[in-house]
Amino acid sequence: MSNERLRASMAAGGWTCAALGKRAGVDPKSVERWLNLGRTPRRATATLAAEALGEDMFTLWPALRPERTARVVSPELVAFYDQRADVPVSTFTDLFAQAGKQIDILVYAAVFLHEAYPRLNELLRERAADGCTVRIAIGDPESENVQQRGREEQFGHGIETRCSLALMHYRPLRQVPGIEIRTHGTTLYNSLYRADDQLLVNAHVWGVNAYAAPIWHLRRSGAGGTFHTYAQSFDAVWSTATPVPEE
Structure with missing residues (x-):
């Protein structure tokens, strides 16, 4: 040739x-x-x-041309989605439904969960009744970081409104044993949805709404690792978050 x-x-x-x-x-x-x-x-x-x-x-x-060495894919990676909009809401709810010990949710608002699955509160009540600890951290609408995210995503005051709406959705759970709701004002680099040893990580990209940003599904594989890194991140935010007061 x-x-x-x-x-x-x-x-x-x-x-x-x-x-x-x-x-x-x-x-x-x-x-x-x-x-x-x-x-x-x-x-x-x-x-x-x-x-x-x-x-x-x-x-x-x-x-x-030298052959490229095959990239080692983490054994913790279950799936990767180009954007959150590609992930069926059932992926989130099925994960929560399988949890036996721990559910952690770290978001600014994520009202898409309640909008697409109105039974979410009932599901969380059921898991708590079975002994599952549920921790939900929602963005504080008054936080400068939340407001800055709205400006970056050209969402204006919409994100603050959605944080308030998310809080309204979750408020009925605040007196349920095993469920705690807090607000936080941190810079949110990733939204986290954990169920025991599985975790959905919704990355945040500057100027891009969360629904258009990627998600990776992780499963804990031994001590340490990527799952552990994100779990620690949740704990760090949780420690600075403010419990939602009784009305």
Whole structure:
């Protein structure tokens, strides 16, 4: 198989086989084999020839491109979604329904859960009644960080309104044993939805609404790891959050 890219490059620069061979330190017959038989020169020779032609060596001889080492995918990664909108709400609710020990929710608002699944409070009550600890941290509408997020996403005061709406949705749970609701004013880098040893992480991207940002589904795999990092992040925010007062 001939190397037409090499032939075109040589023709464009007026290079003969003899001239290119001399520049690369090989005889003209070798250059002819590169052209007509598709042979690949040694890397050092190819480097000299490509420099003379003003071309990228790997473009002329793709076989010289080093093989990419396969990326090791974390055993904790269950699934990756391009955006939250691609994830069925049942993925969230099924996760919560399977929880036996712990449910953690860290968001600014995430009212999509109640809007798409009106039984959410009932589900959380059921899990708490079965001994599951439920912790819900919602964005404080008065927080500067919440308001800044609204400006960044060109959402205006909408995000503050949605935080208040989320709080309204969850308020009926505040007296349920095993369920605690707090508000926080932290910079939210990720929304977290944890159920025991599984976790949905909704990344936040500057200027992009959460529904259009990616989600990764993690499952704890031994001590430490990515799951542990996010779990610690939740605990750190929770420790600074303010319990929702009784009315």
